[in-house]
Amino acid sequence: MSINTFKNIILAALFLSAFNIGFASDANGGGGDNKEGDPVNTPEEINEYIKHHVKDSHDFHLFSYFSDGEEHHVGFPLPVILYGENGLSMFMSSEFHHDEEGKTIVTKGESNFVNLHGHIYELKEGETTVAFDAEHHPTNATKPIDLSITKSVFGILLLGALMFLMFGGLAKQYRKRDIPKGFGRVLEPLVVYVRDEIAKPNIGPKYRKFMGFLMTTFFFIWISNLLGLLPFGFNVTGQLAVTAALAVLTLVIYLASSTKDFWMHQLWMPGVPYLIRPILAVIELAGTLIIKPFSLMVRLFANITAGHIVLMSLIAIGMTFQKDMTIYGSTALSLVLSLFITLIELLVAFLQAYIFTMLSALFIGMAVEEHEHH
Amino acid sequence: MEQLLENFSLDLFVKQTVLFVILIFLMAKYAWKPIINSLNEREDGIKNALDSAEKAKREMENLTADNERLLKEALVEREKLLKDAREIREQTIAKAEQEAQEKASKIIEKAQEAIEREKKVAMAELKSHVAGLSIDIAEKVVQGELSNKNKQLKLVEDMLVETTLN
Numbered sequence: 001m002s003i004n005t006f007k008n009i010i011l012a013a014l015f016l017s018a019f020n021i022g023f024a025s026d027a028n029g030g031g032g033d034n035k036e037g038d039p040v041n042t043p044e045e046i047n048e049y050i051k052h053h054v055k056d057s058h059d060f061h062l063f064s065y066f067s068d069g070e071e072h073h074v075g076f077p078l079p080v081i082l083y084g085e086n087g088l089s090m091f092m093s094s095e096f097h098h099d100e101e102g103k104t105i106v107t108k109g110e111s112n113f114v115n116l117h118g119h120i121y122e123l124k125e126g127e128t129t130v131a132f133d134a135e136h137h138p139t140n141a142t143k144p145i146d147l148s149i150t151k152s153v154f155g156i157l158l159l160g161a162l163m164f165l166m167f168g169g170l171a172k173q174y175r176k177r178d179i180p181k182g183f184g185r186v187l188e189p190l191v192v193y194v195r196d197e198i199a200k201p202n203i204g205p206k207y208r209k210f211m212g213f214l215m216t217t218f219f220f221i222w223i224s225n226l227l228g229l230l231p232f233g234f235n236v237t238g239q240l241a242v243t244a245a246l247a248v249l250t251l252v253i254y255l256a257s258s259t260k261d262f263w264m265h266q267l268w269m270p271g272v273p274y275l276i277r278p279i280l281a282v283i284e285l286a287g288t289l290i291i292k293p294f295s296l297m298v299r300l301f302a303n304i305t306a307g308h309i310v311l312m313s314l315i316a317i318g319m320t321f322q323k324d325m326t327i328y329g330s331t332a333l334s335l336v337l338s339l340f341i342t343l344i345e346l347l348v349a350f351l352q353a354y355i356f357t358m359l360s361a362l363f364i365g366m367a368v369e370e371h372e373h374h
Numbered sequence: 375m376e377q378l379l380e381n382f383s384l385d386l387f388v389k390q391t392v393l394f395v396i397l398i399f400l401m402a403k404y405a406w407k408p409i410i411n412s413l414n415e416r417e418d419g420i421k422n423a424l425d426s427a428e429k430a431k432r433e434m435e436n437l438t439a440d441n442e443r444l445l446k447e448a449l450v451e452r453e454k455l456l457k458d459a460r461e462i463r464e465q466t467i468a469k470a471e472q473e474a475q476e477k478a479s480k481i482i483e484k485a486q487e488a489i490e491r492e493k494k495v496a497m498a499e500l501k502s503h504v505a506g507l508s509i510d511i512a513e514k515v516v517q518g519e520l521s522n523k524n525k526q527l528k529l530v531e532d533m534l535v536e537t538t539l540n
Contacts, residue, residue, distance in 0.1 A: 057415035060398060119383075146385040153389050160397045178419075211410055212402030220394070241386035245394060259435035284423055 054308055056152045056239055057118050059093040062232065073098055078154055084122040084144030086110040102138070104131040113144075120146055129291070155236040159224050167191075167219070191310075194218050196358065202361035206368050210361070213253055217246060218357040225304060225349030229342065238304040240297070247297035250360040251289070258367035291371045292363055296356060303352050307345045314338040 061075040077094035089108040096104050102114040107121070112123040114130055121141035123130065131140045148155070161369040170187050173180040180188055199214050224236040236242055262271070266284045269277055318334035325333065515529070 012402075055381075056383060083469070132535050147389070150386065152386055153393070156390060157448045160400075162394065163397070164400060164405070167401060167409065171405045171408040172410075174408060178412075178416055188409075188413075191406075192413065195410065195413070208410070212398050212406050215406050216398045216401045239383070239386055239390075241383045242390045244382065247388035249391065249394065288394070348527050 009094050012252065023308055036151070043320055046313075046320065050309055050312045050316075053233060053312065054235055054238060054305055055118055056150050056235075058115065058148055058150055058153055059098070060154065078149045078151065080113075080120065081147040082111075082113065082120060082122070082144040083147060084111050084113075085142070089113070089144075091159070092172070094351050099170075104121075105129075109261070111144075111199050112140065122145065151234070152236050152242065153222065155227065155234040156242070159220060159236065162196040162223060163216070163219055190219075191215065194311070198354070198361050200262075202358065202367065203365040207361075209257070210253065210364050213249070214357050214361055217250075218353050219301065221246070222350060222353035225352060226346075228304060228308065229345055229349060237300055237309055238308055240301050243297045243301040246356070247293040250296060250363060251293040253360075254364045255288075257364065259370060261370055262367050292359075296359060298355050303348055307341075307348055311341050311345060313337060314341055339346060360369050 058080055059075060059322055061073060062124055064071055064073045064074075066072070072176065077092040080089075080093050080095075084091045086109055090107060091106060095106045098116045100115050100117050102116045102121070104114070105128070106113045110125075113129070114121050114123065116130070116138060117189045119179050120143075121130070121138055122144045123141050127140045133139050166183070168188060170180055170184040170191075173184045179185075194215055195207075195211065198218070200210055205209060213334045221237055224234070228238060266288060268283045269280045269284070272280065314337040315334055317337065319332045321330035321333065324330075447536070
């Protein structure tokens with residue numbers, strides 16, 4: 001890597017972390033001691049804030065600021081689409097007024113909806129307030145089927161559109177010229193990289209059939225990881241449901257394309273003593289059906305979530321250490337540490353996309369491989 | 375594990391699966407397929423071009439080798455021709471010299487013979503001429519000398535002297 005590229009990466013990371021700190025300190029402005037309308041500045045509040053950020057939500061929250069002791073949220077609402085007991089209901093998430101405690105009730109037709117920590121519940125008929133049991137679970141509400149464009153779904157759609165524009169553009173360029181120019185020249189080596197370093201060596205001559213899945217997965221994960229580093233609060237690959245969906249798709253693909261040979265080796269491994277074969281079959285089956293997809297799912301989820309939590313915690317140093325190190329010291333420490341971790345996260349963003357795609361290709365390769373008969 | 379489950383949202387899982395499958399098909403049809411096809415085509419084209427360049431290079435090498443061989447052969451041929459020509463020339467000159475020598479000696483011989491012959495003839499003629507002259511002179515002298523007694527005597531005496539001198 002040349003010095004120039006390295007410098008550019010440092011600059012980008014600096015830009016990102018500075019942006020993030022600016023974003024966090026917006027929530028830090030103002031004063032006052034009352035609970036509501038108080039800036040996020042105690043460790044508990046920061047914990048809560050981080051947990052909230054990592055989760056999916058129904059509206060797109062950019063930042064909050066405080067003035068005159070009041071909390072102002074800046075962001076935009078997203079459509080909520082629900083299929084409940086009385087059919088389909090649609091409204092904008094702004095109707096909840098940022099309430100997540102179940103206090104604001106949105107009435108659409110016959111149904112009453114509340115938002116409880118990011119999950120939307122439909123009150124049973126005749127109920128007007130949410131009742132909770134000892135573990136703070138609602139007792140008089142059901143969960144409708146939630147088809148809302150949540151923040152993550154919005155992210156997925158944005159990602160899809162972005163990918164389609166970028167690579168569709170590259171595909172279109174090939175109609176006119178042999179060598180793409182402009183941004184296509186950046187994308188082409190990445191495509192070649194996925195084909196030559198991930199698909200071909202792991203799958204072998206049958207690689208062509210799986211290119212669609214592998215390419216889409218690689219670029220989806222990578223771009224969404226990078227999007228997560230931008231200060232807009234996207235956390236698409238940090239959602240367990242998203243990584244689970246990707247892992248299950250890998251599972252389905254390698255099961256659907258598995259050869260007879262593969263199952264012979266799974267269930268009745270040749271070349272080992274007969275007594276061990278059933279035990280091996282159990283282990284192999286568990287590996288193929290559960291462990292492989294589970295490890296894919298958790299690895300990506302945990303890496304990205306951990307990255308977000310660590311980055312936000314380091315940014316929070318700027319607030320929590322103000323008493324011990326003065327405002328300049330804590331900001332400087334927070335800036336240096338978050339710059340460093342942003343650099344690492346840039347690497348992790350690529351690495352996790354590579355690992356997920358590489359392992360998917362490896363598992364597919366194992367399933368389609370034709371063994372030579374001994 | 376419980377926290378993992380709490381984080382898991384089935385709705386999002388379904389939405390992601392559907393959207394992602396749609397994305398895969400869209401991307402495969404409109405992006406990956408044309409991209410990979412063009413990349414493969416281009417790579418095949420490059421490979422073919424390299425192969426034919428290699429072939430052309432080998433042909434060029436063969437041609438050059440042929441040329442060099444021909445050139446060498448031509449040089450050897452020329453050398454040989456020059457050598458032959460030189461030999462022939464030398465032979466011709468030697469032969470001509472020899473012939474000339476022979477002819478010259480023959481001519482000289484003939485000339486000498488002719489001179490000898492002419493000399494003999496000339497000598498014979500001279501002898502006879504001298505003899506005639508001597509006789510004429512002798513006649514005249516005798517006539518003159520014999521007109522006078524004294525003179526006759528004197529002549530006899532002179533003649534005698536001459537004879538002894540001769």
